Amino acid sequence: MDFATLASQFFIGLSRGMIFFIVSAGLTLIFGVLRITNFAHGALYMVGAFIAYSVSTLFGQGPYGFWLALLVAPIAVMFISLVIERGLLRFIYNRDHLIQMLLTYSLVLIAGDLVKIIWGTEYKSMHIPEALRGSFNLWGASLPWYNAFLLVVGPVVALGLWFFLSQTNLGKICRATATDREMVDVLGINSTKVFAMVFALGGWLAGLGGALIAPTTTISMGMDASIIIYAFLIVVVGGLGNIWGALISSIIMGVGEAFGILFIPGVAIIIPYIIAGVLLILRPSGLLKSAW
Amino acid sequence: MVRMVGKKKSLIRLGSMLLITALMSSGCGSNSPAKTEDKPVKVGIIDTYTGGAAVYASDSLDGFKLAVKEFADKGGPKIEFVTRDDEFKPDKSTSWAKELVMREQVDFLAGTTNSAGSLAVSQYAKESKVPFIVWGGMSEKITGEAGHRYVFSTLPNTAIIGKAGAAQLSKSSYKKVWLAGSDYEYGHSLINNLWSNLTTLKPDVQKMDESWWRVGETDFTPYINAIRSAKPDVLVVGTGGADMVAFMKAVKATGLNKEIPVWAHTSYDPSTLRPLGDQAPEGVMGTNPYLYNYPDTPENKAFAEAFKKEYNREPAAFALYGYMGGKFLGEAIAKAGSTDKEKIIDAMEGLTIDTPVGKATLRKEDHQVAIPMSYGVVAKVNGVFTGGDLHTLNSEEIMPSVDQILKARSK
Numbered sequence: 001m002d003f004a005t006l007a008s009q010f011f012i013g014l015s016r017g018m019i020f021f022i023v024s025a026g027l028t029l030i031f032g033v034l035r036i037t038n039f040a041h042g043a044l045y046m047v048g049a050f051i052a053y054s055v056s057t058l059f060g061q062g063p064y065g066f067w068l069a070l071l072v073a074p075i076a077v078m079f080i081s082l083v084i085e086r087g088l089l090r091f092i093y094n095r096d097h098l099i100q101m102l103l104t105y106s107l108v109l110i111a112g113d114l115v116k117i118i119w120g121t122e123y124k125s126m127h128i129p130e131a132l133r134g135s136f137n138l139w140g141a142s143l144p145w146y147n148a149f150l151l152v153v154g155p156v157v158a159l160g161l162w163f164f165l166s167q168t169n170l171g172k173i174c175r176a177t178a179t180d181r182e183m184v185d186v187l188g189i190n191s192t193k194v195f196a197m198v199f200a201l202g203g204w205l206a207g208l209g210g211a212l213i214a215p216t217t218t219i220s221m222g223m224d225a226s227i228i229i230y231a232f233l234i235v236v237v238g239g240l241g242n243i244w245g246a247l248i249s250s251i252i253m254g255v256g257e258a259f260g261i262l263f264i265p266g267v268a269i270i271i272p273y274i275i276a277g278v279l280l281i282l283r284p285s286g287l288l289k290s291a292w
Numbered sequence: 293m294v295r296m297v298g299k300k301k302s303l304i305r306l307g308s309m310l311l312i313t314a315l316m317s318s319g320c321g322s323n324s325p326a327k328t329e330d331k332p333v334k335v336g337i338i339d340t341y342t343g344g345a346a347v348y349a350s351d352s353l354d355g356f357k358l359a360v361k362e363f364a365d366k367g368g369p370k371i372e373f374v375t376r377d378d379e380f381k382p383d384k385s386t387s388w389a390k391e392l393v394m395r396e397q398v399d400f401l402a403g404t405t406n407s408a409g410s411l412a413v414s415q416y417a418k419e420s421k422v423p424f425i426v427w428g429g430m431s432e433k434i435t436g437e438a439g440h441r442y443v444f445s446t447l448p449n450t451a452i453i454g455k456a457g458a459a460q461l462s463k464s465s466y467k468k469v470w471l472a473g474s475d476y477e478y479g480h481s482l483i484n485n486l487w488s489n490l491t492t493l494k495p496d497v498q499k500m501d502e503s504w505w506r507v508g509e510t511d512f513t514p515y516i517n518a519i520r521s522a523k524p525d526v527l528v529v530g531t532g533g534a535d536m537v538a539f540m541k542a543v544k545a546t547g548l549n550k551e552i553p554v555w556a557h558t559s560y561d562p563s564t565l566r567p568l569g570d571q572a573p574e575g576v577m578g579t580n581p582y583l584y585n586y587p588d589t590p591e592n593k594a595f596a597e598a599f600k601k602e603y604n605r606e607p608a609a610f611a612l613y614g615y616m617g618g619k620f621l622g623e624a625i626a627k628a629g630s631t632d633k634e635k636i637i638d639a640m641e642g643l644t645i646d647t648p649v650g651k652a653t654l655r656k657e658d659h660q661v662a663i664p665m666s667y668g669v670v671a672k673v674n675g676v677f678t679g680g681d682l683h684t685l686n687s688e689e690i691m692p693s694v695d696q697i698l699k700a701r702s703k
Contacts, residue, residue, distance in 0.1 A: 121346035122566075125541065125571075216545070265502060
């Protein structure tokens, strides 16, 4: 095993982790503030990918199509999330977790059928824009440009979230709501608005994840189910509600899985679960403290 | 006011109850089965109409509907059908099968893209003696070790595909082989069959290692990077559905096809190439049971045109499987001259019919359909990606031997 292979595998794993982070950051944010286990998060990610496909196809799968899709799809998913939160979720904040799970799970089923009605059953594929096609030489091994692009987008999103949560007033209110909801209400802050906004932001992140993964894979029904398991694993391992925990565990998952694939390809499929199991035994409450 | 509303509500409730009773009794009246000989044969179709595999179920259903329509136009055997969605879950397949047999009183069962679902329904078919036509599940077990009198398969299974792939690869000079695939029944069964046939045909091949990815994998670059660094002579892949398209995309994005030859079943199938657009990896080898433009025969052209006229798209392989399912059933009813299930089964065994790909036979011993298969590579012809360098393997070359099947069943 030469250095170039190890290095390229590391960066590929890291870029895989970036997608995990973008999706699970939304999930953990929603859990932290709203205390809702949002099963529909994967569905929002899937819808994001489908919308990205439609936008890109509208522009003949050309270069503008991709960038526009990257802009439009997350915003569209954000609005869908807003409708879901205002129309459904806000009525069940004080109910059992079971009821909340049932509702978000029903959204998964509804989204699946809606996607089938709108986009049909055939596999969809979106092209990687010309500028990001192919791969470049990394010390003798090759790394696809698109993975390198993800390595830029991931940190940008993380920085943006950090800025929002720790530097803006709204972000501080979000963190306060996550820590002590009653206290925030007592201070006269409208927590309803905060809830709606956080859910929309979570939806935006899910949509962004979907739009980013769309060009590298097949856009199909069922892609929601494959991401949601990873997202939950990452959120639990990272510490429920903690975005930085999600970032760390996403990177561990992505890189760990990539090296598993390199060294023990026959059983690489169980690597994420082994990582999650070991980390949870070592730190049962997650890598970082739950919520901020 | 409140009382008024309450009264209104109870009135509505009473009214709707009356309505439902009326509807139910009238429905029961028209439903009483006619005990004549030309009563239609009712088929209960259980398949995956939602989720990642829905594209196959809609193709096979449309193919079946076309066959039913052709019989109806000819005034031939009448076939009715109802459909149920198993959501790719084997337990749902079985419960729908029971519902269809007990409540809908279907004469035949059909469908199930999910191989585990096919096996589960097949077990129920055996117990309830309601014949089951598989046009979705590709597991070799269905007509192999788990086969019985009440199950038929109208699509090539993984044993056949594996043998065809081995036949293609044995013509090459590759020695060091890397095996990879989706970690489920189809992937493992296909790769196992291909490997055991290839070692028989070409004893000097050696296996370097295997990689298995989960179904629904979205990012194949870590797998490809790892395989590339091991430098095998050829990479043999058993993956299907959405994963197949995503895998081919990654092969192109990483440029793997320019370094290492790749083999994958259905690599040049339209269902794989159409979503890829101009980003298909040239030169990827593969086998394929059906293409709407190959074989280039009048029969196939007629089928493709009829299908396109009805559903506004070209027929894919699963459309052929569903179509053959309907065809075999209709021809068997006509041959039996009866709608009795046992008589239709007798007629179906060893039945040979004309299909878009030539003569097809449901083998008497194992109820497995025998059709030819093509092999070739992904090629760009006139700016469009399609199958190139195509050759045909006839069905005798790729069917597992009857002895092999009987041996597997006696185990």
